[in-house]
Amino acid sequence: MQTERQQEIISTALDLISEKGIQGLTIKNLSKKLGITEPAIYRHFENKIQILIALLDLLKKNTSVIFEAELNSDETAVLKVERLFEKHFKSFAEVPSLAAVVFSEEMFRNEEKLIAKISEVIEANNKTLLTILKQGQQNNEIRSDIEAEHLVIFIMGALRLFVKKWQFAKFTFNLQKEGHKLIQSVKLIISKK
Amino acid sequence: MQTERQQEIISTALDLISEKGIQGLTIKNLSKKLGITEPAIYRHFENKIQILIALLDLLKKNTSVIFEAELNSDETAVLKVERLFEKHFKSFAEVPSLAAVVFSEEMFRNEEKLIAKISEVIEANNKTLLTILKQGQQNNEIRSDIEAEHLVIFIMGALRLFVKKWQFAKFTFNLQKEGHKLIQSVKLIISKK
DNA sequence: TGCTGGTTAGTAATCATTAACTAAATTTGT
DNA sequence: ACAAATTTAGTTAATGATTACTAACCAGCA
Numbered sequence: 001m002q003t004e005r006q007q008e009i010i011s012t013a014l015d016l017i018s019e020k021g022i023q024g025l026t027i028k029n030l031s032k033k034l035g036i037t038e039p040a041i042y043r044h045f046e047n048k049i050q051i052l053i054a055l056l057d058l059l060k061k062n063t064s065v066i067f068e069a070e071l072n073s074d075e076t077a078v079l080k081v082e083r084l085f086e087k088h089f090k091s092f093a094e095v096p097s098l099a100a101v102v103f104s105e106e107m108f109r110n111e112e113k114l115i116a117k118i119s120e121v122i123e124a125n126n127k128t129l130l131t132i133l134k135q136g137q138q139n140n141e142i143r144s145d146i147e148a149e150h151l152v153i154f155i156m157g158a159l160r161l162f163v164k165k166w167q168f169a170k171f172t173f174n175l176q177k178e179g180h181k182l183i184q185s186v187k188l189i190i191s192k193k
Numbered sequence: 194m195q196t197e198r199q200q201e202i203i204s205t206a207l208d209l210i211s212e213k214g215i216q217g218l219t220i221k222n223l224s225k226k227l228g229i230t231e232p233a234i235y236r237h238f239e240n241k242i243q244i245l246i247a248l249l250d251l252l253k254k255n256t257s258v259i260f261e262a263e264l265n266s267d268e269t270a271v272l273k274v275e276r277l278f279e280k281h282f283k284s285f286a287e288v289p290s291l292a293a294v295v296f297s298e299e300m301f302r303n304e305e306k307l308i309a310k311i312s313e314v315i316e317a318n319n320k321t322l323l324t325i326l327k328q329g330q331q332n333n334e335i336r337s338d339i340e341a342e343h344l345v346i347f348i349m350g351a352l353r354l355f356v357k358k359w360q361f362a363k364f365t366f367n368l369q370k371e372g373h374k375l376i377q378s379v380k381l382i383i384s385k386k
Numbered sequence: 387t388g389c390t391g392g393t394t395a396g397t398a399a400t401c402a403t404t405a406a407c408t409a410a411a412t413t414t415g416t
Numbered sequence: 417a418c419a420a421a422t423t424t425a426g427t428t429a430a431t432g433a434t435t436a437c438t439a440a441c442c443a444g445c446a
Binding site for chain 2: 020021023024105107109110119145146147150151153154156157158159160161162165168181182185188189
């Protein structure tokens with residue numbers, strides 16, 4: 001559904017965001033990095049919003065694939081959550097710019113369409129995780145003294161904050177390695193007994 | 194140390210941020226809301242960066258007061274954490290715009306001074322919480338099977354995500370009331386057995 | 387020949403900021 | 417005590433940068 005050049009543009013946009021933050025994603029910077037002039041961008045995208053939407057769509061695809069693959073696997077709930085974390089860390093480690101997009105919701109406040117898009121991604125993932133946790137509670141794998149909705153907050157909160165820290169530290173520590181340790185603590189927290 | 198007008202300006206800036214996000218904090222919007230012209234702002238602040246710094250200083254004062262009061266109290270560690278949460282929720286419920294500032298680190302990426310300032314606030318609070326938790330572990334109140342550094346991530350991650358959800362929901366639910374329930378789960382998670 | 391993907395040149399809007407001026411309040415010198 | 421000097425806090429008008437975006441044109445190619 002996307003031309004080669006369109007893919008090149010959104011990939012370059014991602015690089016730009018991870019380098020300079022969402023603020024750095026301007027048509028000028030983008031075209032410079034692509035080695036073409038600014039108006040040339042408009043041969044491939046109607047306007048900037050469409051670029052951002054394409055960006056969020058990519059993010060959505062990347063994360064929802066992870067979540068849904070786990071939902072439909074036949075592992076224990078605890079293992080599903082572990083896999084969820086590991087895959088996320090792997091995905092971010094491979095494409096750090098994705099992390100930059102996830103945490104820039106604040107920037108999209110003005111455009112109604114973008115808010116909708118990003119809320120959609122977040123909501124869908126939360127729902128999937130919630131389902132996994134509830135199944136785990138029914139199977140007596142996951143503690144039931146804390147409501148699943150709260151467990152989601154702990155898990156997603158930790159995931160987000162941890163990645164944010166990595167980002168703040170300019171990717172200087174090994175996300176996958178350090179992340180693996182965090183996952184062990186997550187397991188201790190959500191497991192029954 | 195601040196004139197009345199300066200306080201008026203930063204208070205108005207906070208309102209603006211909670212209304213339209215950090216993007217909405219322009220000199221034009223600010224002066225319009227204050228009922229003066231744009232250049233008049235510069236009679237009170239050297240430039241926009243100074244306004245943002247004043248904003249972050251206020252945030253720093255607000256949060257560090259909370260953290261340090263708890264550190265020096267002689268309650269149990271678990272109770273300290275509970276109080277920490279409650280006070281934060283209260284503070285945000287009273288001045289919702291503060292919450293908007295806390296989560297806009299992303300916006301400050303370009304200005305070195307602002308990154309430094311906000312990292313300072315976050316770091317200081319994390320350190321205080323870490324101390325509280327370690328003391329709790331030594332007193333056998335708080336579980337020791339998870340390292341305190343990870344507990345900090347769970348606690349701060351949950352706090353941040355929860356407030357962010359409230360913000361996203363346009364303050365439609367009662368932060369203090371719903372927050373109180375979350376606190377009970379936090380206690381279950383960090384308590385020894 | 388006509389589409390694709392570029393170019394150059396330019397526009398309108400918005401951004402923070404400055405220059406120059408002014409009225410009113412305050413401080414200072416006698 | 418009071419006029420002169422200065423400071424304070426505002427104004428209008430403008431500037432240079434940067435933003436997203438457009439119009440008009442052109443080369444290569446199917």
